Amino acid sequence: MKTIRSVKQLQKELNNLKKQGKKIGFTPTLGALHKGHLTLVKQMLKENDIGVVSIFVNPTQFNVKEDLDKYPRTIKADSDKLKKAKLDILFVPTVKEVYPKGLKTKLKLDLNGLDQRMEGKFRPGHFEGVCQVVKRLLDITTPDKLYMGQKDFQQFTIIRKMLDYLKIPTELVVCDIVREKNGLAMSSRNERLSKKARKEAELIHKTLNWIKRNRNKYSVKDLKEKAKAKMSIEGFEPEYVSIINGSTLKDIRKINAHKYVVACTAVWTEGVRLIDNLILFNK
Ligand code: AMP
Numbered sequence: 251m252k253t254i255r256s257v258k259q260l261q262k263e264l265n266n267l268k269k270q271g272k273k274i275g276f277t278p279t280l281g282a283l284h285k286g287h288l289t290l291v292k293q294m295l296k297e298n299d300i301g302v303v304s305i306f307v308n309p310t311q312f313n314v315k316e317d318l319d320k321y322p323r324t325i326k327a328d329s330d331k332l333k334k335a336k337l338d339i340l341f342v343p344t345v346k347e348v349y350p351k352g353l354k355t356k357l358k359l360d361l362n363g364l365d366q367r368m369e370g371k372f373r374p375g376h377f378e379g380v381c382q383v384v385k386r387l388l389d390i391t392t393p394d395k396l397y398m399g400q401k402d403f404q405q406f407t408i409i410r411k412m413l414d415y416l417k418i419p420t421e422l423v424v425c426d427i428v429r430e431k432n433g434l435a436m437s438s439r440n441e442r443l444s445k446k447a448r449k450e451a452e453l454i455h456k457t458l459n460w461i462k463r464n465r466n467k468y469s470v471k472d473l474k475e476k477a478k479a480k481m482s483i484e485g486f487e488p489e490y491v492s493i494i495n496g497s498t499l500k501d502i503r504k505i506n507a508h509k510y511v512v513a514c515t516a517v518w519t520e521g522v523r524l525i526d527n528l529i530l531f532n533k
């Protein structure tokens with residue numbers, strides 16, 4: 251595995267590989283890698299000649315400075331995991347490399363309101379930062395395929411829209427959510443939870459499954475209210491439960507009036523914000 255820190259060097263390397271006709275896959279991450287990330291990496295390596303992973307804690311997508319400061323940085327352990335997975339290239343740029351002085355990287359995109367709903371309401375500016383960094387990383391790597399997780403449902407939907415809007419020919423591949431044994435979606439943030447909260451957090455996935463099972467029994471309004479109540483046990487505070495059209499991300503009123511429906515939630519516990527989602531159906 252080659253570890254590259256400079257944009258110039260990475261571009262030189264990738265240009266050579268592209269000249270040889272190699273197909274390039276790319277997985278952007280914030281690091282603190284877990285099995286969820288590694289599943290993306292494995293799929294990328296299977297489907298491409300060369301796999302590139304970036305580890306970059308992007309300051310522009312954190313709307314709370316404290317969250318940025320607290321974000322785990324475990325580059326040595328991450329690098330070992332990626333070596334073991336037989337990754338080809340690890341890209342670890344500095345903020346200056348990604349956002350050099352004088353380079354305009356902020357984007358003006360028409361996302362059709364996708365960035366205003368759910369996470370957008372609670373994390374102002376977050377998706378602007380995500381689009382900015384993904385576009386910049388795509389400009390640098392120009393991959394054939396881009397790998398993202400369904401775990402961040404709104405994020406990949408917005409990136410898909412951005413690719414379409416900017417006519418970027420990279421194909422987006424979305425990978426399933428990888429979960430801990432008790433159903434909790436894997437996340438770097440889980441490490442910040444006590445053993446007790448990490449165990450109890452199984453109620454998030456359980457509640458999403460409850461919504462799925464009961465989708466024809468209750469109205470959407472009741473499903474959301476009941477789900478919120480189920481997740482409001484001591485120490486847990488649901489921020490939102492949304493039942494949305496999976497394409498537009500708009501809240502829906504009637505389940506069966508749509509072809510693609512997803513339940514999404516964000517829940518606070520011990521100062522950690524956990525997000526998860528479940529596709530109820532995609533006809
Ligand atoms: P992050 O480092 O949190 O930005 O995540 C990098 C990529 O890994 C994103 O595309 C995430 O959606 C994906 N990812 C994070 N957690 C999981 C998970 N539990 N299962 C599958 N993919 C995940």
